[in-house]
Amino acid sequence: MQKPFEIADFVTLTPSASVETTTHGWRAKCLQRLIRLDLPVPTTVSLPAQTVRAIAAGQSIDTVALASEFGPQMLVSVRSSPENPEWGGPGTVLNVGMNDDMHAHLSNTHGSEAADALYLRFVQLYAIHVARLDPDMFQQDPGPGALELALDAYEEETDERFPQSPARQLGEVLRSMARAWEGTTARLLRQAKGAPADATLGLLVQEMALGIGPGLSGSGTIQFVDPVTGAAQVTGRFRGQSQGRKAAIEALYLTRDPRGASLQEADQRVFDQLCDYGAACRVKLREEMQIEFTIESGQVHVIDAVRVPRSSRATVRIAVALAEDKVISREDALLRVEPRAITELLHYQVDPRAPRDVLARGIAASPGAATGKIVFTAAAAQASAARDEPCILVRRETSPEDIRGMHAAVAVLTERGGMTSHAAVIARGLGLPCIVGCSEIELNARERQFRGPKGRIFREGDIVTLDGTNGEVLVGSAEMLAPALDDGFRTLLHWADLVRDIGIRANADTPDDARTALMFEADGIGLCRTEHMFFDEDRLTVMREMIFADSPEDRRASLERLLPMQRADFLTLFELMKGSPVNIRLFDPPLHEFLPHDREGMRELAEALDRPLSDVMRRCEALSEFNPMLGMRGVRLGITVPEIYDMQARAIFEATVEAKRRGAEIVPEIMIPLVSASREVELVKTRIDAVASTVRNETKSDFSYKLGVMVETPRSALRAGEIAEHAAFLSFGTNDLTQMTYGLSRDDAGRFMSTYVNQQVYGEDPFHILDVEGVGELLLMGAARGRGARPDITISVCGEHGGNPESIAFCRAAGFDYVSCSPFRVPVARLAAAHFAL
Ligand code: PEP
Numbered sequence: 001m002q003k004p005f006e007i008a009d010f011v012t013l014t015p016s017a018s019v020e021t022t023t024h025g026w027r028a029k030c031l032q033r034l035i036r037l038d039l040p041v042p043t044t045v046s047l048p049a050q051t052v053r054a055i056a057a058g059q060s061i062d063t064v065a066l067a068s069e070f071g072p073q074m075l076v077s078v079r080s081s082p083e084n085p086e087w088g089g090p091g092t093v094l095n096v097g098m099n100d101d102m103h104a105h106l107s108n109t110h111g112s113e114a115a116d117a118l119y120l121r122f123v124q125l126y127a128i129h130v131a132r133l134d135p136d137m138f139q140q141d142p143g144p145g146a147l148e149l150a151l152d153a154y155e156e157e158t159d160e161r162f163p164q165s166p167a168r169q170l171g172e173v174l175r176s177m178a179r180a181w182e183g184t185t186a187r188l189l190r191q192a193k194g195a196p197a198d199a200t201l202g203l204l205v206q207e208m209a210l211g212i213g214p215g216l217s218g219s220g221t222i223q224f225v226d227p228v229t230g231a232a233q234v235t236g237r238f239r240g241q242s243q244g245r246k247a248a249i250e251a252l253y254l255t256r257d258p259r260g261a262s263l264q265e266a267d268q269r270v271f272d273q274l275c276d277y278g279a280a281c282r283v284k285l286r287e288e289m290q291i292e293f294t295i296e297s298g299q300v301h302v303i304d305a306v307r308v309p310r311s312s313r314a315t316v317r318i319a320v321a322l323a324e325d326k327v328i329s330r331e332d333a334l335l336r337v338e339p340r341a342i343t344e345l346l347h348y349q350v351d352p353r354a355p356r357d358v359l360a361r362g363i364a365a366s367p368g369a370a371t372g373k374i375v376f377t378a379a380a381a382q383a384s385a386a387r388d389e390p391c392i393l394v395r396r397e398t399s400p401e402d403i404r405g406m407h408a409a410v411a412v413l414t415e416r417g418g419m420t421s422h423a424a425v426i427a428r429g430l431g432l433p434c435i436v437g438c439s440e441i442e443l444n445a446r447e448r449q450f451r452g453p454k455g456r457i458f459r460e461g462d463i464v465t466l467d468g469t470n471g472e473v474l475v476g477s478a479e480m481l482a483p484a485l486d487d488g489f490r491t492l493l494h495w496a497d498l499v500r501d502i503g504i505r506a507n508a509d510t511p512d513d514a515r516t517a518l519m520f521e522a523d524g525i526g527l528c529r530t531e532h533m534f535f536d537e538d539r540l541t542v543m544r545e546m547i548f549a550d551s552p553e554d555r556r557a558s559l560e561r562l563l564p565m566q567r568a569d570f571l572t573l574f575e576l577m578k579g580s581p582v583n584i585r586l587f588d589p590p591l592h593e594f595l596p597h598d599r600e601g602m603r604e605l606a607e608a609l610d611r612p613l614s615d616v617m618r619r620c621e622a623l624s625e626f627n628p629m630l631g632m633r634g635v636r637l638g639i640t641v642p643e644i645y646d647m648q649a650r651a652i653f654e655a656t657v658e659a660k661r662r663g664a665e666i667v668p669e670i671m672i673p674l675v676s677a678s679r680e681v682e683l684v685k686t687r688i689d690a691v692a693s694t695v696r697n698e699t700k701s702d703f704s705y706k707l708g709v710m711v712e713t714p715r716s717a718l719r720a721g722e723i724a725e726h727a728a729f730l731s732f733g734t735n736d737l738t739q740m741t742y743g744l745s746r747d748d749a750g751r752f753m754s755t756y757v758n759q760q761v762y763g764e765d766p767f768h769i770l771d772v773e774g775v776g777e778l779l780l781m782g783a784a785r786g787r788g789a790r791p792d793i794t795i796s797v798c799g800e801h802g803g804n805p806e807s808i809a810f811c812r813a814a815g816f817d818y819v820s821c822s823p824f825r826v827p828v829a830r831l832a833a834a835h836f837a838l
């Protein structure tokens, strides 16, 4: 027979006991701290992980010695204490030690009703969770005869009396909890929360403090901040006489409350005592704690304390308040806020407490939530916006023609597409909630309806809520939490700016984007995609005229009309940005993106251009490409139709001169897209330099500018050395670079990405998180070669990865000067950059 454990295998918690989180678990450590703070914690014994493991393996423990720690009449609770509170652990078992003697004793001191209720609860719990008897046999409601029924049922099922020895009860409870921790389900659950395979459990045996008795008695939890907003406020719950007996006061609020009696009113001294404990925890444990307490005839016992569970917005507010009160350092405050979590503060969110009727799930492409009526076309979205009716645009996938519809919608849902598909990129830029690749819906745009899973049909006008934060479409409207760009948020990000050592710019195409970038205090604009300026109604027609021009002269004439529009665009940006850097990318997409795709559109265009329909159709046909992503776009267009870049360069320079005149001096950065050969840069640079000279002469004004290259083809990364000779900066366009490195279409990858990630072909969606092994190597190689040729060259990333914390870590480690991302991702990027610098 194995030797029972020695008494040294458990530790009574005292201020000087040797208790570590790694051996005894977080709860034991926390309780010891409370004891050190002189809080009235009932006698508690901690069984370290090694003991618990031995118990689970079948060794017996000397529970007689253990029980003797609690005196002759033992009544205890057993709680789990894993190393990390997130890892769960078996639930608390109360009232261990309840037997006939204790029942008789409690009947005398607290009345038979209370004694019955306590005994009944213990018998039921023990029968179901320890003796593993059929729960149906132990469903008795408290009341006359219920206890006897439960005791009889136990005896009938086990052929023995309900165990009367407190030591035996304790031994059995410890064994069942130790084994529960080793069970497969518990193991899988905690591993899903990040626990290692060999995660251990400590157990705590604590003297019961009964929340019953004459005078003020009961139990509850109290915390001193609001868990949703983080504002200082006493919240929690209290239940008078909570262990059963009919209460003099049934339930109480904690603070004075018009709805009924409160703990504060009932006993201000007890309330103040609890507040003092909270304040002591805040300062000494350096955290807002939720205190679990019991009051026995006016006597307070602190049973446990946990970190207040909190929303992201509360996390920010609490961390900032602790640092402002000098309880923690600013650096600690920064590190206590998970960068990704602050996205929640920037947008409306579905209230986590609200019920959710999930209609379908897709890829969470742009965070935030919105409720609106379903529409299926951009035109319907615009019409809906004109009626002031919020709408959700549902498309198979979006194209540039949908942009105005996206502006008009409150959220966007697409059946196809991945993280960098058109809908995803534009929605993130606009700060619109968006779900893409929602293949669970079957769209029938002609019938203006879609079918969800389980055959549910949704028609135009039906109300849905789109939760872009977790990729769920919900039926109907939902309770929302408003954005929280409050002082706490701003203060935290200013602290982040003081420590981070990589720039964070925003990708901003329009004045509205620039305002958002300013609101989020980006270090400038890292990518202005100028083509987005040509989709407005008045410009689109001129743009199309330019595309249809029969001669360079005609083309120039159309471009002349576009020039003042572009100049005004840039001037607005320069004035808004007040001297912060602005990086403008020259025209990038293929021209056919500006042409209509259906017969009706072509007919309208023929009318607008006063040309025969056949002519328009032929031209559209001629411009169409088999693979537009790899066709006549970017610098290829700039070289074949150079007048477009000439016009853009002139608009930039004239706006620079005018901005300077208005007091907003700027050194514009001009970026050439889709370069793959240095000769392309040479050719474009020669023309742009010439335009600059002309503008200088015409305006009699001097200005400088930087010309750089967008490295987004693998070849440009490989040839970065010779390209750098003509470029003041290299900015990696990791969207295209990922697409071309993998040979993976940005717009189609959504169809199989989840299969690929599930089967671990890719660790992550490479459009979402930079593939540091492949695409990353091209970045490192390109940067090194570029710097080799030109040591002062500025290196950055302006693809969507710029807003992703892991990718920022990579760029920072590689010594890049800045990353640029959608304006709404700037705050996360600022905080993440600070984390990496700390
Ligand atoms: C890129 O390719 O990474 C990029 C920023 O450009 P776009 O997304 O406009 O192709």
Ligand code: MG
Pocket: 712, 733, 735, 736
């Ligand atoms: Mg690109």
